Amino acid sequence: MLQAKIFIRLKPNVLDPQGKAVSNSLHQLGYVKVVETRVSKYIEISFDDDNEQAVEEQVQKICADLLANPNTENFTYTIEKMGTV
Amino acid sequence: MLQAKIFIRLKPNVLDPQGKAVSNSLHQLGYVKVVETRVSKYIEISFDDDNEQAVEEQVQKICADLLANPNTENFTYTIEKMGTV
Numbered sequence: 001m002l003q004a005k006i007f008i009r010l011k012p013n014v015l016d017p018q019g020k021a022v023s024n025s026l027h028q029l030g031y032v033k034v035v036e037t038r039v040s041k042y043i044e045i046s047f048d049d050d051n052e053q054a055v056e057e058q059v060q061k062i063c064a065d066l067l068a069n070p071n072t073e074n075f076t077y078t079i080e081k082m083g084t085v
Numbered sequence: 086m087l088q089a090k091i092f093i094r095l096k097p098n099v100l101d102p103q104g105k106a107v108s109n110s111l112h113q114l115g116y117v118k119v120v121e122t123r124v125s126k127y128i129e130i131s132f133d134d135d136n137e138q139a140v141e142e143q144v145q146k147i148c149a150d151l152l153a154n155p156n157t158e159n160f161t162y163t164i165e166k167m168g169t170v
Binding site: 001007009019022025029031033034037038040042047048055062066 | 151
């Protein structure tokens, strides 16, 4: 079993309305030291496969074709062995 | 400047319909080795403050009171010094 840990983030120059909304709420609640909030997605995908190279190729394609919007988002990932829990 | 890196995850025994939808799409696209997908939020909050203890207290409260749903979600975070970029 391998697990991909994937971060989907807005590109740095793209406005993050959800993050802005959180910042505004925090300011109103008195957290005046908050400068910026960025909200991203974190996705874990487990594979019934021990071939790291095959899984990485799939993850790359899954991120590019399905999970991330190439116009506004970047993705990064790591692939790790899963212990049996 | 300090930055909190916060993960908001569904509790392990809570169903993740968004993750299930991604798994289903992946199966239909031929990624048959995918076993499970979990979709979480990853939130970065920057603070104009260098007092780690004060920031940590705020982050703890922000997560518990605003960001995570205590019925269905867990949160974890780390707090790191930010370089000037």
